[in-house]
Amino acid sequence: MDDLILKSGQRAKIKTDSVNLFYGSFQALKNVTMDIQECAITAIIGPSGCGKSSLLRLFNRMNDPIPGVRVEGKILLDDTSIYDKSMDVVALKKRVGMVFQKPNPFPMSVYDNMVFGPRHHGIKQKARLDEIVESYLSQVALWDELKDKLKGSAFDLSPGQQQRLCIARALAVEPEVLLMDESCSALDPESTMQVEGLMEELAKKYTILIVTHSMEQAARVSHMTAFMMMDEDRAGTLVEYAPTEQIFANPKDKRTEDYITGRFG
Amino acid sequence: MKSFKEKLTERVFLLIALSTLSVLALITVFIFIKGMPIIAKVGIIDFVFGMKWAPSQGYYGIFPMIVGSVSVTIGAAIVGVPIAICCSIFLAEFAPVKLRNIFRPAIQLLAAIPSVVYGFWGVLFVVPAIRKYLGGPGLSILAGSIILGIMILPTIISITEVSLLALPRHYKDGALALGLTQWQTIRSLLLPAAKSGIVAAVILGLGRAIGETMAVIMVLGNAVALPHSVLDPVRTLTTNIGIEMGYASGEHQQALFATGIVLFVIIMILNATAQYITRKR
Numbered sequence: 001m002d003d004l005i006l007k008s009g010q011r012a013k014i015k016t017d018s019v020n021l022f023y024g025s026f027q028a029l030k031n032v033t034m035d036i037q038e039c040a041i042t043a044i045i046g047p048s049g050c051g052k053s054s055l056l057r058l059f060n061r062m063n064d065p066i067p068g069v070r071v072e073g074k075i076l077l078d079d080t081s082i083y084d085k086s087m088d089v090v091a092l093k094k095r096v097g098m099v100f101q102k103p104n105p106f107p108m109s110v111y112d113n114m115v116f117g118p119r120h121h122g123i124k125q126k127a128r129l130d131e132i133v134e135s136y137l138s139q140v141a142l143w144d145e146l147k148d149k150l151k152g153s154a155f156d157l158s159p160g161q162q163q164r165l166c167i168a169r170a171l172a173v174e175p176e177v178l179l180m181d182e183s184c185s186a187l188d189p190e191s192t193m194q195v196e197g198l199m200e201e202l203a204k205k206y207t208i209l210i211v212t213h214s215m216e217q218a219a220r221v222s223h224m225t226a227f228m229m230m231d232e233d234r235a236g237t238l239v240e241y242a243p244t245e246q247i248f249a250n251p252k253d254k255r256t257e258d259y260i261t262g263r264f265g
Numbered sequence: 266m267k268s269f270k271e272k273l274t275e276r277v278f279l280l281i282a283l284s285t286l287s288v289l290a291l292i293t294v295f296i297f298i299k300g301m302p303i304i305a306k307v308g309i310i311d312f313v314f315g316m317k318w319a320p321s322q323g324y325y326g327i328f329p330m331i332v333g334s335v336s337v338t339i340g341a342a343i344v345g346v347p348i349a350i351c352c353s354i355f356l357a358e359f360a361p362v363k364l365r366n367i368f369r370p371a372i373q374l375l376a377a378i379p380s381v382v383y384g385f386w387g388v389l390f391v392v393p394a395i396r397k398y399l400g401g402p403g404l405s406i407l408a409g410s411i412i413l414g415i416m417i418l419p420t421i422i423s424i425t426e427v428s429l430l431a432l433p434r435h436y437k438d439g440a441l442a443l444g445l446t447q448w449q450t451i452r453s454l455l456l457p458a459a460k461s462g463i464v465a466a467v468i469l470g471l472g473r474a475i476g477e478t479m480a481v482i483m484v485l486g487n488a489v490a491l492p493h494s495v496l497d498p499v500r501t502l503t504t505n506i507g508i509e510m511g512y513a514s515g516e517h518q519q520a521l522f523a524t525g526i527v528l529f530v531i532i533m534i535l536n537a538t539a540q541y542i543t544r545k546r
């Protein structure tokens with residue numbers, strides 16, 4: 001993986017070095033080493049249970065509250081080690097946003113959902129908050145649809161709208177990295193296309209990591225693809241990591257080829 | 266087609282269910298039949314707002330006792346609700362499983378202590394402490410509020426904890442992922458989201474407080490007069506019935522049933538409100 005050629009002019013936003021993750025005595029990730037490009041979309045694919053979500057959740061330390069969780073190895077975000085004792089985990093989560101599998105709007109209005117993060121990070125002026133709502137809803141192409149329904153409950157939106165609202169809500173705290181764990185799996189094809197279009201747009205400014213079970217989606221939107229699998233101890237390992245065209249056109253590893261051609265799991 | 270046996274079992278269960286319902290109906294009807302005549306005679310306004318309670322002279326005004334019940338209940342809320350809510354937040358959000366498994370049954374045990382034991386403890390410790398450090402007779406609204414505040418903890422804690430735990434996990438994850446601290450997440454997302462459950466918990470707790478008799482008889486002093494401070498003794502609707510029922514007869518007895526009607530109505534309103542609030546979401 002060392003010989004990986006990054007897209008010209010781009011640097012690694014996140015670097016992992018020999019990362020192991022344990023849930024109690026169970027090892028969920030083994031020796032994962034990968035560099036994640038800044039301002040690009042990196043897709044993580046692999047069979048169910050191979051540790052894709054676990055890996056993603058390492059990057060914003062969402063695994064921390066799980067009892068018995070243990071991380072070994074190094075994970076660097078812009079060259080600061082995020083598992084360092086001195087790391088401010090709350091500040092890290094501001095820099096690394098996350099969108100979940102199921103749209104998870106909070107039980108409040110569209111407006112309150114949007115300003116939920118910023119408000120807690122100290123922005124109080126109404127004018128500034130209004131500006132944030134408009135600007136980020138516009139980024140996810142919801143502003144025109146919702147500008148007259150800002151006071152309405154976020155639960156009244158369609159699932160596709162809800163997911164885009166959740167993306168906008170995550171963007172509103174101005175993260176640098178966006179983690180998306182199967183964020184289209186609960187959406188209909190049309191909303192999926194919309195969100196994918198949005199990802200491509202966002203990749204100009206943000207570093208995006210997606211986990212997906214859809215090979216087509218990975219091929220369509222991502223620049224880099226990581227293929228993971230469980231080894232014989234059921235621990236997740238990184239099998240192949242390369243530019244997306246290369247993974248899908250001529251995978252180096254037999255197991256990758258089997259997986260993407262559907263001969264596996 | 267259901268078999269005959271199946272139908273029969275169904276009927277039997279229905280009958281048993283109905284019989285519990287009929288007990289409720291019977292008690293209600295009984296209290297109302299016994300109590301309504303005196304309310305009709307005295308007049309509902311004079312009965313509820315009358316200041317003088319002197320059965321031997323034919324005065325039946327229960328206003329001081331309504332004030333007594335309400336003040337002790339509010340006092341219990343002030344003492345108990347903050348503790349109960351903090352406790353449920355701790356149990357639902359912070360406590361490690363091991364600690365939770367110790368705490369939860371311990372709190373349920375509070376509910377199993379007979380109220381006379383609470384009263385006894387109040388008389389032995391709370392009342393003398395108030396007399397010594399704050400003055401007055403010790404037997405007081407404050408003493409009752411402290412005892413009741415503790416007695417309502419299990420009700421409020423268990424319902425609040427359940428409504429916090431019932432919130433979808435992804436609310437919390439979503440807020441934490443936005444960079445909120447755990448405490449910010451609880452305060453601005455989880456508590457508001459569980460609001461209806463918490464309000465219902467508090468109302469049910471207050472219903473329990475206003476209906477409690479034995480413990481408060483022992484610590485309230487039971488004077489029929491409007492209190493001027495929390496250190497004054499009061500009599501509540503329940504204690505009025507508990508104290509006088511043993512020797513009352515005639516109109517006096519009817520007036521005690523009528524006191525029961527007022528209590529019954531207050532508790533019904535509280536429970537209906539709690540049900541309405543929980544159902545609404």
Ligand SMILES: Nc1ncnc2c1ncn2[C@@H]1O[C@H](COP(=O)(O)OP(=O)(O)OP(=O)(O)O)[C@@H](O)[C@H]1O
Pocket residue numbers: 023026028047048049050051052053054055066236
């Ligand atoms: N909180 C946890 N405690 C213990 N084990 C866990 C926990 N979360 C995940 N695991 C285990 O870690 C392994 C990887 O899980 P993970 O959810 O990361 O897989 P995944 O690749 O995202 O799977 P899927 O495609 O089904 O979402 C699995 O064996 C899973 O059982």
Ligand SMILES: [Mg+2]
Pocket residue numbers: 052053054181
């Ligand atoms: Mg997953």
